[in-house]
Amino acid sequence: MVKHYPKHEKLRDGTEVVVRLMVKEDQGALSGFFQKVPQEDRLFFRDDVADPATIRAWVDGLNYDRVLPVLALSDGKVIGDGTLHRRERGWARHVGTVRLVIDPDYREKGLGTLLIGELVDMAKGLKLERLVVQLMGTQHAALSAFRHLGFEREAIVYQHVKDQAGRPQDLVIMIRDLMETPEPVSF
Ligand SMILES: CC(C)(COP(=O)(O)OP(=O)(O)OC[C@H]1O[C@@H](n2cnc3c(N)ncnc32)[C@H](O)[C@@H]1OP(=O)(O)O)[C@@H](O)C(=O)NCCC(=O)NCCS
Numbered sequence: 610m611v612k613h614y615p616k617h618e619k620l621r622d623g624t625e626v627v628v629r630l631m632v633k634e635d636q637g638a639l640s641g642f643f644q645k646v647p648q649e650d651r652l653f654f655r656d657d658v659a660d661p662a663t664i665r666a667w668v669d670g671l672n673y674d675r676v677l678p679v680l681a682l683s684d685g686k687v688i689g690d691g692t693l694h695r696r697e698r699g700w701a702r703h704v705g706t707v708r709l710v711i712d713p714d715y716r717e718k719g720l721g722t723l724l725i726g727e728l729v730d731m732a733k734g735l736k737l738e739r740l741v742v743q744l745m746g747t748q749h750a751a752l753s754a755f756r757h758l759g760f761e762r763e764a765i766v767y768q769h770v771k772d773q774a775g776r777p778q779d780l781v782i783m784i785r786d787l788m789e790t791p792e793p794v795s796f
Pocket residue numbers: 650707708709710711712715716717718719720721722723742743744748749750751753754755757758
């Protein structure tokens with residue numbers, strides 16, 4: 610189930626933001642957005658987002674049944690990108706994986722919270738039961754931000770992944786449970 614977009618929101622500092630699903634026509638704007646993300650962040654991303662071929666592959670493979678990409682725009686410019694990844698079959702069909710990147714000029718203004726809220730709403734609508742985010746152990750700010758966004762560190766797989774410079778890094782798995790906590794039964 611996809612919510613009705615576009616939505617108009619305001620950040621804490623008053624910035625007006627449009628939130629909507631990504632479409633193929635966003636390829637150029639999305640490439641521009643990722644070029645602006647500092648190298649010290651990109652180093653720890655799963656994919657090489659500075660390479661336009663990466664963004665082209667995402668756009669070419671756009672399929673909302675597998676990945677729901679939500680963009681935040683200000684004055685027509687992409688300032689945030691959140692994605693919800695899921696599988697329709699298999700043992701992890703109740704699990705969604707999220708990724709989230711905010712333009713450095715718009716961080717710590719509540720935009721990450723806003724986009725995670727969108728991803729959580731969509732995940733609940735799709736009857737997903739938990740959300741996972743995968744980070745590298747050196748992403749201290751992001752690890753802290755995701756704790757604030759309701760995710761708990763569930764596991765560390767030591768030296769399991771390699772950053773964009775080829776150095777081995779710890780993989781940290783954080784989870785946010787989407788199931789309502791049942792009311793305690795009273796007798
Ligand atoms: C992590 C990230 C998405 C947070 O986005 P944001 O727009 O700054 O988030 P918000 O302003 O909504 O803040 C969310 C919470 O995290 C906290 N937070 C944000 N940045 C933080 C930081 N650098 N250090 C510690 N806490 C931080 C905020 O205080 C807030 O907590 P609160 O609700 O209790 O006040 C953003 O920093 C980012 O894009 N980082 C680079 C990309 C990345 O590493 N993504 C993770 C891989 S998927």
